[in-house]
Each structure stands twice: as C-alpha cells, then as structure tokens.
Amino acid sequence: MKNIKQLLLLGFIFVLINGCGNSKPENDAIVRxxxxxxxxxxxxxxxxxxxxxxxxxxxxxxxFRVAGPIKAIYVKQGDFVKQGALVAEMDPRDYQLQLSVAQAEYNKVTTETSRVIELYKQNAVTEADYQKVVAGEKMITAQLNRAKDQLNDTKLYAPFSGYIQNINFQKGEIVNIGMPIADLLDVNSYKVEVDIPSKLFVERDKIKKVTCKLNIDDASEIPLQLLNYQAKANSSLLYRMYYGLGPQSDKRVFPGMEVAITMEYKRTDSNDLVIPLGAIFYNNEEPNIWIVNKSDSIVNKYAIEIGEIYGDGKVSIKSGLKGDETIVVSGVNSLKDNEKVEIIEPISETNIGGLL
Structure with a gap:
C-alpha cells in the first residue's frame, strides 16, 4: 500500500513538471x-x-383726445375688436354745450359778415371794416370745427383690428387728455425677436434663410423675413434682430410664445476640411488624430491645427491634413502609434443587422 502511494505521488510530480515545461506563450496582442x-x-x-x-x-x-368722465367702456380684456369698433365713450354733455355755443356764435358772426360784405360792395364800409369781419368769420369757423371735433373725440374707436390687452380705467372715472384707457395689440401680423452674437451680426448679409418653429407637437417651420435690427448690443453683448411672419403662418401663433429659430448662412471658410470632434485627441495639449493606412491597418499619429467648431459636431481643420486620408473616429484615446487595428466596416442602410 505504501509503495502504491509513492508511485502515485511520483506520477503526479512527473505530470506537473511536464505541464510547466510545456506551457504555451502568452496570447497575441489584442487587435482593437x-x-x-x-x-x-x-x-x-x-x-x-x-x-x-x-x-x-x-x-x-x-x-381720448379730450378730458372728462368716462360714460361707458364697451370692451373687456381679451376681447377681439375690429377696426372702427367703439371701445369707450366719454360723457359728452360739456362738449355738446360747447358746440351749441360755438354754433350760435357762428350764426351771429356769419350774419354780420354777410351784411358787411353787401355794404362793402356798395362802398358803404371801409376796407379795414371789411377785412375785420372776414377774419372774424374765419376765426369763428375754426372754433366751430374744433367744438365739433371735440364732441366727436368723446368716442374712442379702435384704429385697427386686434385684441384688448389691458383696461386701465372704469366707468365714471375722470381721465385727462392722452391717458391710456386700454392697450390694443395688432395681431394681423407678428414679428419674432431673436438675439445673435456679434460674429454672426457682423456677417448678417450672409444669412440666406431664417425659419422658426413653435415648441408644440406637429409644428412646421415658418419662413421669416428680416424687418430691422438694433445696431447696438444689449447688456448680454448680443444684437437683436426682428423678423416678420405673415398672418396665415400658423393659427396657433400668439404673442409671447417661445420659438426655435434656425438661421442658414454662407460660410466664409467653405474650402476647409472637416472632421468629427470625436476623432481628435490631445497629446501635450496639442490636438492630434489617428490616420489609418488601409493597406496594413496601421495607425499613425498626426498633429493638426483646429479651426471653427460647428454646431453639427464637426470641426474645421486649418492644417495637418491633405483631405484624402482615412481617420479613426472612435476609441482614439486607447490607441498607440504604429498599432495594428481592425477596421469596423459601416453597416449598409439596405442591410441593417448584416443579414444579407
């Protein structure tokens, strides 16, 4: 029994020694x-x-263009009024009385003027008397017209169609000339205000197309037309542009809504080369990219000079590239110079999932 145990032990040691002696070399380097x-x-x-x-x-x-107590207000906040609609009315009694007095004075003066003119034709009055009554008639005519206008001004009409925004007074309150009774918004057309940075403002003549889109479901793009702009930057160092949109743009458009503005403009650097931002990595704070040699799938590091960063996730390259290279666009921080890689072929749009 003892001999059997010794033989088993020797056999185990022999196998162990042979196993260590024939160990395989490490796996080949991982190809990324x-x-x-x-x-x-x-x-x-x-x-x-x-x-x-x-x-x-x-x-x-x-x-109102006249002062006095408000007799009636015929609208309320939020009402839509058409052009020429009666908005409010002032108590007209004082101005009716003023018109009656002016009319009576007018009748008196015109009667006297007619009499003097007849006498003047007969050379019965002097030239000075004639000119005096003619001037008096003109003066009283002007006073009569003014009294008529003031009576008419006791009624306040909408100068254009729109919505009543605010009503600042109530029936019976006394208002002076020019005090705002209500605010009227013109909604026959709208404008869009947008602030842009100075770089784009300086090159505003290169803006080719501007559209806006409501922040609601199933909204479509609405074309905009430039109205004007402010030539001085605001407190945020931005320049305000004003664009107009027509009344038939979208029935859901109302003042105060926020919209997304898209501006399409001509580039000044259209000859530059463009690469994805994800292709760039930094070495000693200098931008670099990996260029792949398709014949042997070896990557090499190249320094580049970055230009403008665009809103679509791409950046222009000022120098360091010819334009016919193939560059790595993912996993750039894990590679080493002269490393062999495996290129992932792009999936065909007609063979999604690689089933064909």
Whole structure:
C-alpha cells in the first residue's frame, strides 16, 4: 500500500513538471476594432439655432383726445375688436354745450359778415371794416370745427383690428387728455425677436434663410423675413434682430410664445476640411488624430491645427491634413502609434443587422 502511494505521488510530480515545461506563450496582442471615416470638405452653408420670442407687430395705448368722465367702456380684456369698433365713450354733455355755443356764435358772426360784405360792395364800409369781419368769420369757423371735433373725440374707436390687452380705467372715472384707457395689440401680423452674437451680426448679409418653429407637437417651420435690427448690443453683448411672419403662418401663433429659430448662412471658410470632434485627441495639449493606412491597418499619429467648431459636431481643420486620408473616429484615446487595428466596416442602410 505504501509503495502504491509513492508511485502515485511520483506520477503526479512527473505530470506537473511536464505541464510547466510545456506551457504555451502568452496570447497575441489584442487587435482593437475602430471606426473610421473619410475627411469631408466644409459645406457652403451652415445652420445655427437660437431661441426667439413672438411679438405683436404693434401695440398702441388707446386714449381720448379730450378730458372728462368716462360714460361707458364697451370692451373687456381679451376681447377681439375690429377696426372702427367703439371701445369707450366719454360723457359728452360739456362738449355738446360747447358746440351749441360755438354754433350760435357762428350764426351771429356769419350774419354780420354777410351784411358787411353787401355794404362793402356798395362802398358803404371801409376796407379795414371789411377785412375785420372776414377774419372774424374765419376765426369763428375754426372754433366751430374744433367744438365739433371735440364732441366727436368723446368716442374712442379702435384704429385697427386686434385684441384688448389691458383696461386701465372704469366707468365714471375722470381721465385727462392722452391717458391710456386700454392697450390694443395688432395681431394681423407678428414679428419674432431673436438675439445673435456679434460674429454672426457682423456677417448678417450672409444669412440666406431664417425659419422658426413653435415648441408644440406637429409644428412646421415658418419662413421669416428680416424687418430691422438694433445696431447696438444689449447688456448680454448680443444684437437683436426682428423678423416678420405673415398672418396665415400658423393659427396657433400668439404673442409671447417661445420659438426655435434656425438661421442658414454662407460660410466664409467653405474650402476647409472637416472632421468629427470625436476623432481628435490631445497629446501635450496639442490636438492630434489617428490616420489609418488601409493597406496594413496601421495607425499613425498626426498633429493638426483646429479651426471653427460647428454646431453639427464637426470641426474645421486649418492644417495637418491633405483631405484624402482615412481617420479613426472612435476609441482614439486607447490607441498607440504604429498599432495594428481592425477596421469596423459601416453597416449598409439596405442591410441593417448584416443579414444579407
């Protein structure tokens, strides 16, 4: 029994020694899979997005041109009124009395003027007397017209169609000339206000197309037309642009709504080369990319000079590339110079999942 145990022990040691002596070398180095892309040329146009606010095309304060107590207000806040609609009325009694006095004085003066003119034709009055009564008739005519106008001004009409925004007084209150009775918003058309940075403002003549979109479901893009702009920056160092949209743009458009503004403009650097931002990595704070040699799948590091960063996740390259290279666009921070990689072939749009 003892001999059997010794033989088993010797056999185990023999197998163990042989196993260690025949150990296999380490696995080959891992070949990393990478996505690659061709270098693009910058397009002729670029788009930028901003946030804008819809405003009424105009808003006015409705006020009387005469003073006195308010007799009636015929609208309430939020009402839509058509052009020429009666908004409010002032107590007209004082102005009716004033018109009656002016009319009586007018009748008296015109009667006297007619008499003097007849006498003047007969050379019975002097030239001075004639000119005096003619001037008096003109003066009283002006006073009569003014009294008529003031009586008419006791009624306040809407100068255009729109919505009543605010009502500042009530029936019976006394108001002076020019005090705003109500605010009227013109909604026949709207304008959009948007603030843009100075770089784009300086090149505003290169803006080719501007559209806005409501922040609601199934909203479509609405074309905008430039109205004007402020040539001085605001407190945020931005320049305000005003764009107009027509009354039939979208029935859901109302003042105060926020909209997404898209501006398409012509690039000044359309000859630049463009690569994805994800293709860039930094070495000693200098931007670099990996270029793949397709013949042997070896990557090499190249220094580049970065230009403008675009809103679509791409960046222009000023120097370091010819334009015909193939670059790595993913996993760039895990690679080493002269490392062999495996290129991941892009999935065909007609063979999604690689089933064909």
């Amino acid at each position: 899979k990478v996505k690659v892309a061709a270098i693009e040329k910058a397009s002729d146009t670029e788009t930028k997005e901003f946030s804008g606010i819809i405003k009424e095309s105009r808003a006015v304060n409705l006020s």
